[in-house]
Amino acid sequence: MPQEYDLTLWISRYDPDTRRSWVQDYRLQAGRILRFVDIFRKINDEQDPTLAWSSSCEHGQCGTCGMKINGKPLLTCELLVENAVRLFKTQAFTVEPLTIAPVIRDLVINMEEAYARVHSVKPYIIQPAPPHPEGDEYRISPKVLETYVDATRCINCFCCATACVTQKNYLGPNAMLANIVRLMDPRETAKQERMDILYSEQGTPRCRTAQACTFVCPKEIDVAHFIALAKEGRCA
Amino acid sequence: MDTSAPRTGVEAYLIGILERSERVSNYARSRGWRFVMTWAHRIAGGILVLYVLFHTCTLSALHEPAVFASKMELFHTFIFRFLGWVLAVPVIFHALNGTRLILYESFRVRKDPTMIRWVFVLGAIYVLTLGFFMLTGNQEVSPCFFWLIIAIASAISSTILYKRLRHTQNGILWKLQRVSGAFLLPLVSGHMFFMHLNHRAGHDVDTILARLSAPGMKALDFVFVSLVYFHAGYGLCTIIGDYVEDIRIRSGLRVLVIFVLGAFAYTGAKIILTV
Numbered sequence: 001m002p003q004e005y006d007l008t009l010w011i012s013r014y015d016p017d018t019r020r021s022w023v024q025d026y027r028l029q030a031g032r033i034l035r036f037v038d039i040f041r042k043i044n045d046e047q048d049p050t051l052a053w054s055s056s057c058e059h060g061q062c063g064t065c066g067m068k069i070n071g072k073p074l075l076t077c078e079l080l081v082e083n084a085v086r087l088f089k090t091q092a093f094t095v096e097p098l099t100i101a102p103v104i105r106d107l108v109i110n111m112e113e114a115y116a117r118v119h120s121v122k123p124y125i126i127q128p129a130p131p132h133p134e135g136d137e138y139r140i141s142p143k144v145l146e147t148y149v150d151a152t153r154c155i156n157c158f159c160c161a162t163a164c165v166t167q168k169n170y171l172g173p174n175a176m177l178a179n180i181v182r183l184m185d186p187r188e189t190a191k192q193e194r195m196d197i198l199y200s201e202q203g204t205p206r207c208r209t210a211q212a213c214t215f216v217c218p219k220e221i222d223v224a225h226f227i228a229l230a231k232e233g234r235c236a
Numbered sequence: 237m238d239t240s241a242p243r244t245g246v247e248a249y250l251i252g253i254l255e256r257s258e259r260v261s262n263y264a265r266s267r268g269w270r271f272v273m274t275w276a277h278r279i280a281g282g283i284l285v286l287y288v289l290f291h292t293c294t295l296s297a298l299h300e301p302a303v304f305a306s307k308m309e310l311f312h313t314f315i316f317r318f319l320g321w322v323l324a325v326p327v328i329f330h331a332l333n334g335t336r337l338i339l340y341e342s343f344r345v346r347k348d349p350t351m352i353r354w355v356f357v358l359g360a361i362y363v364l365t366l367g368f369f370m371l372t373g374n375q376e377v378s379p380c381f382f383w384l385i386i387a388i389a390s391a392i393s394s395t396i397l398y399k400r401l402r403h404t405q406n407g408i409l410w411k412l413q414r415v416s417g418a419f420l421l422p423l424v425s426g427h428m429f430f431m432h433l434n435h436r437a438g439h440d441v442d443t444i445l446a447r448l449s450a451p452g453m454k455a456l457d458f459v460f461v462s463l464v465y466f467h468a469g470y471g472l473c474t475i476i477g478d479y480v481e482d483i484r485i486r487s488g489l490r491v492l493v494i495f496v497l498g499a500f501a502y503t504g505a506k507i508i509l510t511v
Binding site for chain 1: 348400
């Protein structure tokens with residue numbers, strides 16, 4: 001396995017001042033365990049300080065650095081160069097922003113707009129159940145928790161929503177998951193309100209069970225499984 | 237169907253062929269094979285809609301048996317017989333892949349890679365068997381027995397699914413799309429099989445007219461046509477909804493689809509009821 005790779009990156013650029021879009025290519029050498037966010041930083045340092053991209057935690061917890069690499073939506077803080085070369089069988093990569101919201105600049109999208117879908121499903125307990133009579137905390141049995149705990153790992157990186165077959169008039173897999181996880185949560189009592197959102201025209205009828213959401217999820221959540229549970233009527 | 241999963245034999249060969257297409261290969265790598273299957277399902281559905289429209293037009297000549305018989309001469313040529321056989325591919329793929337989706341969504345069958353293999357294995361068996369009967373063309377089955385079995389199979393599959401869906405809060409049209417799919421699975425695959433299994437049934441105008449005059453067949457064909465057009469119309473409206481954001485354009489396109497398919501469904505039903 002080579003220690004360094006000669007990479008070619010075709011990066012989508014967008015200048016909001018001139019409203020010009022173009023693809024710029026960068027050639028650089030990179031070590032095999034560099035991540036793509038490290039490569040972007042290297043480009044900023046060595047070649048082009050104007051390239052805009054976004055990241056925060058850089059260890060797969062915040063979902064800020066989601067991008068499309070050779071068409072696949074993923075977290076660039078988790079993608080090592082050697083893994084990318086193995087996955088795509090090439091050392092040349094297209095880098096594009098996620099398609100879920102308008103681009104602000106280069107690889108940075110308007111996350112506020114992307115989050116509007118998640119906010120529309122009320123990602124919080126709308127009407128909490130009364131606390132346990134023997135204490136202040138509400139107790140959830142491990143057996144119940146096990147049925148939906150995987151879904152709670154979603155970080156709203158929007159990779160699933162970008163990969164989804166349905167791009168219009170749909171809440172998107174992660175927003176659906178945010179609703180389903182609270183529907184399965186015994187602390188939530190506003191079940192009917194959640195059901196109304198779930199089965200609305202922008203909800204389950206728009207899912208095609210293509211399972212691209214499951215395929216791309218960086219947190220390895222079987223998103224399609226949870227949406228199928230909703231269709232089956234087994235998540236309330 | 238994870239792209240990184242090792243494959244052997246026929247499967248590896250077929251995947252190799254598919255991956256020669258850059259577009260298919262890119263989608264398989266970036267979204268998974270099931271995403272590609274969804275697109276194949278849509279394309280197969282689109283082909284079937286076009287064929288159903290064409291089929292209805294052809295059958296509308298049944299009011300004038302002599303004209304119909306002369307038109308049928310064209311379909312006896314080798315190229316049309318070959319196309320008739322090729323049509324079995326989208327028919328059986330759409331039917332079996334739809335079954336896979338119903339099993340995933342409503343019966344919690346999550347072994348998708350296995351299910352996808354079954355879609356292709358059963359599909360290949362169906363297409364090859366159909367081809368065999370088309371070549372031999374000397375089979376005879378009792379229409380009454382054949383259609384009774386098919387009607388029972390359709391009733392059972394749709395009832396099982398209906399029972400599964402009836403208490404869910406999914407929309408009524410969404411449920412009907414699934415139930416109609418379950419009903420059509422035996423009916424469409426059986427219909428195609430019957431036309432070639434029983435050689436005269438699909439080619440001789442007198443046999444067709446005699447079959448259509450039976451009350452039981454009239455009822456079954458009427459249900460068949462109604463469900464096929466509903467299934468096709470709902471499918472097309474769904475695709476429009478997936479891509480057209482502007483509500484006025486979306487509604488306009490949906491009205492157009494309903495109008496066109498409704499007119500064809502009316503024509504089809506009229507042939508069945510009046511011939």
